[in-house]
Amino acid sequence: MATAIHKILHPHSSHSKGERDSSVQDDHEASHDRQDSDMEQRAREDEKRGLMQWEDRKAPLSPGQIDADPDRKMVGHSSSVLRQEDFELVKTLGTGTFARVWLVRLSEPQNNDDRDKVFALKILRKVDVIRLKQVEHVRNERNVLAAVAGHPFITTMVASFQDHDSLYMLLDYCPGGEVFSYLRRARRFNEPTSQFYAAEIVLILEFLHEREGVAYRDLKPENILIDAEGHLKLVDFGFAKKVENRETYTLCGTPEYLAPEVIRNTGHGTAVDWWAFGILVYEFLVGQPPFWDQNPMKIYEQIVEGRVRFPSAMSPEARDLISGLCTVDTSKRLGNIKGGAAAVKEHPWFRNIDWEALYHRKVKGPIIPHLRGPADTRNFDEYEPESANREPYTREMSEKWDECFKDF
């Protein structure tokens, strides 16, 4: 059954490339080419139909479906047939250090319905990825996104593909924009709003840590988007890593959100996300993170010391939660101690949360973005166009690095 779905949705994912190639047997160069491109053409059309189907339903998968073999899953596969030309780049949604995320639609929609279907396409230039030494991180990002595709609160990577000089991740478009923008505009969130968002994050962390063995490592309001229905979607898995029961050492994250063990380089694991989660809840309620200074070294000094001070108006439950999460000693940190995420869910601050209903997106979010149609980008800022003169991805580079990108 699952295989059948897979075949319908993407019969020509790159994993079946071998079969396809061997089925082409023709001595005539010219007709060979034509036939190949005919087949390729058909494969592309099939693939695009699959995308449209997903976009039409967009129903989150159950944890069991998410865990399925990537080849049997409706989303998250690597496609050998998709190309950038299949998509019309409508508008830039955001830029990161080396990526640009575009709102896209099919460049040749079959009908009006398909014209309305949009995605976010994250494009990374191989040259930049290599120059900024992010090869490992980008691979982790794709693989983790593939593994978790379909979770209700994580942006779904529908498919990934590559061409000579770029890597592409096709994501569900999340039209509400960043929680960051809402938070800065509102200055801070009230308790019910903070609880709702925090609770959805708990479900994400529970899933990533306890089901996938993945540490996310860059939790912050900038990386949390709001979808059309007011639920959260976590984006940017650039630092996510499957750690399982081994600690890892590479420093990464965002200064205000770094955990003490990351700064001290004593080895870190999924516990860093619980620390960052404490910082996040604090920032929701207060409007700025607990540790701050203009000089980043002073931030780190405060983090390592780990003394959080609370505004006197903050509720005792919220303080207790944040103190539990922002505990320097990982063997005492809430979320990392016995019970894991369940212990966080049981905290009194989350007393009013119905966790079952929440996972199934049955609880109404506090902000429902007001949108004019599915392709509305009013919640995103304007960005400078991409600079035209790009460093070329040379043959030598391709010989040296393409092996690293082969999963894409």
Add this chain to the structure above:
Amino acid sequence: MSLPPDYSNEISALNREILKAQPVDTLQFCANFFLRRLESQRAEFLLSQQHQHSSPRGRGMAESTFPGSNPFSTSPGLATGGMHRLEEEEESDSIGSPTASSFPPSAMDKAQSSTPGEGTFGNFAGFSAPAKGKSTAPPAIGAADAQSFPSNYNLNRRTSVSAESLNPASSANDNWTPPYHPKSPEQQSRLKAAVASNFLFTHLDDEQSAQVLGALQEKPIPTKDIKVIQQGDVGDYFYIVENGSFDIYVNKSGKLEPGPEGLGSKVGSVGPGGSFGELALMYNAPRAATVVSTERSTLWALDRVTFRRILMDSAFQRRRMYEGFLEEVPLLASLTPYERSKIADALETKKYPAGTKIINEGDVGESFYILEAGAAEVYKRGVDKPVNRYKKGDYFGELALLNDAPRAASVVSTTEVKVATLGKDGFQRLLGPVEGIMRRNDPSKMAAHEDGDAVDPLAKST
């Protein structure tokens, strides 16, 4: 006449919802739909209004003026606590940072924090004044003036940072040893003093500290006017001043510019025992200032990869050693690798001089110990010779994890010893009672483990 586009959009949105929900009570569904749209549209409108009225830095932001049901209304508990009047509980002094700076402010701290509005500082390297030695406070700097929370908080999007990837697995194979540059005892102690107040160094154990100091490399600066670091450049090194002196300049543009004014203004200077550029030990960030020699000088330099690798290698080895020791403890034989690594992470290192009674016969046991280095002897009351001897890798006191029974013997160190220890409370906090874990060995009680205390979240089998 065509219908207004807004209307068409609303209707097609409604159509989609209807198709999706297939409601029984259509009219009620439509009414609810429009009410929800209205509510959310109003909330957003008010939000954008409020946004326009507040200054870009969010100073003196008005309290929320939303009607009752909107998501941003101040909760009752927070109703009076405006951000700009944030009250601290324990300390009533108003300071520049929301958290206490309990460390002594140095000249450079003031230099940096008294430049309000200089958001650019946020991503740059820091400086520290020498622990001893001369440091001239720049004239422009007043007292650490009180900056009211939150006007100095940078409200922009924050960029992620990352250092080069460090992989202990490969380091185990290639037998990396840190570079070693010999130093005289006086130099050693001067360097130790120079980093004594730097939090990146205060947590190091003796061995790490020796390796880090050994790795510092001498760097002669032959004349004055040499720019050791340039504002805006990438930074890979941290420097300590051995002798000579340096001036620090900051250009408001965020980077060193050409021309005579390109340095910007002088904000301070560093002399012997001072240090600069320590952010480079964390990750590659643009330098916050330009540092120029004012005479012939000598520096000690340390690069990030060496520093972080020393820290990583020793942490990695220690963890693997602890995990190895833990595997040998029969009481803990049924721990999963995941649990073992959690316990290894929680073990605390303690050092005792020779002749210390580590546990005392008859006391109620609280903690469990693994002998990491050194030797110890076991004594029982009424026997005048040691009844046992412990060496590296041996463990004792593990029954304390299980019950409150008094210690059956005393353990006394015969040399200086290093132990790794964990208390019963610590163990239970992480994994629950030991009894539950021991019970796993007993097949007749397997069920008890299966339904409750499966503590390994990575085991997908159950």
